[in-house]
Structures are given as structure tokens and as C-alpha cells.
Amino acid sequence: MTDVPDYGKTFALWRAGAGTTWQGYTCHGFVEGLADGRLPQKAFLHYLVQDYVFLVHFSRAWALGVVKSETLGEMKTCATTVDALVNHEMSLHVSTCAAASISEEALFAAAEEVENLAYTRYVLDAGVSGDFLDLMAALAPCVFGYGEIGARLAKTAAPDTPYGEWISTYGGPDYQDVCRTVGAMIDGAVQRRLGAEPADAARWPQLQVRFTRATALEVGFWDMGLRGA
Template identity: 70%
Template structure:
């Protein structure tokens, strides 16, 4: 599993926060099947709403991009979110009697509101790199979690969730996003970005978005 060279640096800078996110009790419950179904459904409904805003953030990235290559990569990610990842949410919730209209109209939890608006604000108040640093923990963290759980998970009712994020389509998206970030960083900060004055701010954006991911898992467990 390799999502480029920038992501490992941001991940390492996040320290214990990254482990709290990717090794959260919610994630462990997905792997061994002990996660209560009510918690999973609460999370899934909120994650659908999250992905609506996340798609808007990636669409905003198209307007922040400086090259056609960046624009195309961001537009492709919007497509992957709307037409691939959200399908899991719609199909799983439909089996539980929750329609897509009900998903779209769901009231946002405070943790969802905090996270999505943080990401959108990073894009509106900052530039393309600020937005990438805020978006990366979700995209690449789910890829990392999915790949790890696919190797370690046993018989679990959440196998479809794991398969979505461990699957070739999602892992391909992660590699493309990692390459997009690497190119954007090199273009704007040069070959040694960690020595650029902006680097610490980008690491801080990544770490804050990771903290908000931790809160998002906790929201599911609180159901």
C-alpha cells in the first residue's frame, strides 16, 4: 500500500492522533463484528450526509486547482464519491428501510457539522494545498483502514464495508489522490517541502482533520 510520499509525512506528523483514528474502537468493531448495528447505521446515515459535503469540497478543489491535470483528478474524485462510495450507503440503508431521500434529509450530528465545515472552510479561506491537507485524512485513512481490515478481519457482518475500502476501485482512488497531492506539493513548495514555512500549517490542518475523524467514529459509538 503506497499513497505517495507526502501522505506518510503528514501521517507521521499527526502522531498519536492518527493511531486514535485508524485504530479506534469503532474500527475494531467493524473488523470483529462486535460493533452494534444501531451504531453502524447511525454512522452510515451521517457518513452519507458527510459525503455530500465532501463531494462539494472536492468540487471546490476544481476551482482552486492550477492545472488541467489537477482539475481532472479532482473531478474524477467527485465522480468516485457520488457514483461509487455513496452506493454502499444507499444499498445498506435501503435494506434497513431507510430511503435515499431520508438519507439526504437526515439532520447532521454536531460532529458531522464540525468536520465538514472545517474542510470547506479550509478550501474557502486557503488554497489548493490547504484543502488537500484537510481532505486527505478521510480519503487515505479509509484506504489504509480498509486494506488492513481486509487482511485481518474474520467473519463480520461489516464485510461489505471493508470490501468497499479495500477494493481495487477505492485503492486506485487513493493512489491517484496521493499522486495528486505529491504533484501539488512539489509544484507549490518545491522538492523539499518540509523546509518551507508553510509546511507546519499544512501538517496542522491534516492533524485537525484527523481529530475530527476520531470524533466522527465516536459519534457512531454513541448511538
């Protein structure tokens, strides 16, 4: 895949460093099922319920980013992302599940699958035990991966796929703007802490491991979704 959205220098480096793990995430069978419409609705709803619970913890992790920030700009981006998650992205899950008679109360109370627990606690631990860059490296695969997937599927998905609303949410201009804003913020944060050539810094391999591990956990999340079929 050559048509990759530009979400900044840091993302490009982390994406390349993740290698085949990144491709396994963004071109997973679950994703391709969204594109051609063959994904069973039962699997999609199972994923949405779990993703709603995931976003609760993901929002908490971004709120932790406010605490770990060193600049007002970092604080503003983290706070804006929390607002986008809590007040906008989660509404997609609520409306789609409501059509299938799954209430928001049931979503919030849903028992977490093991893959969900592993991923969300990994991200939160990165922020609690590490610094701002550790947290961003763990958060980035979800933000940028969904942006890349959405941008690709917006161009290639079957016009009659029943998952068009999901695709338009992540492939649309609002979410793409979020990815570019977060990417610029991370670029600034990395340069501020590691210098103009961050890949040469002693800490870089550790951050790459954070990003790649979180990407692998995204693969597990898709696997979990398919298991719900």
C-alpha cells in the same frame, strides 16, 4: 502497524506528523468493531446515515478543488473524485440503509450531528479561506485513512463479520487505486508549490496542522458513530 499502504511522499509525512492522533483514528474502537463484527448494527446504521450527509459536503469540497486547481491534471483528479463519491461510494450507504428500511430521501434529509457539522465545515472553510494545498491537507485524512483501514481489515477482519461489504469497498482495488491517484496528485501539487523538500518550506507546519486537525475530527466522527448504539 508497519504494513502501511504507499499513497505517496506527502501522505507519509503528514501521517507521521499526526502521531498518535492518526493511530487513534485508524485503530479506533469503531474500526475494530467492524473488523471483529462486534460493532452493534444500530451504531453502524447511525454512522452510515451521518456519513452519507458527510459525503454530500465532502463532494462539494472536492468540487471546490476544481476551482482551486492550477493544472488540468489537478482538475481531472478532483472531478474524478467527485464522480467516485457521488455515483459510487454513496451507493454503498444507500443499498445498506435500504435493507434497514431507510430511504435515500431520508438519508439526504437527515439532521447533522455536531461532529458532522464541525468536520464538514472545517474542510469547506479550509478550501474557501485557503488555497489548493490547504484544501488537500483537510481532505486527505478521510481519503487515505479509509484506504489504510480498508487495506488492513481486508487482511485481518474476521471472515464472518457482517461488515464485509464495507471492508471490501475500502480495501478493494478500486478504492486503493483512488488513494494512489490522489496521493500522486497531491505529491505533484506540493512539489509544484513548495519545491522538492516541502517539509522545509515555511508553510509546511500550517499544512500539518490542517491534516492533524482533520484527523482529530475523524476520531470525533467515530465517537459519534459509537454514540448511536
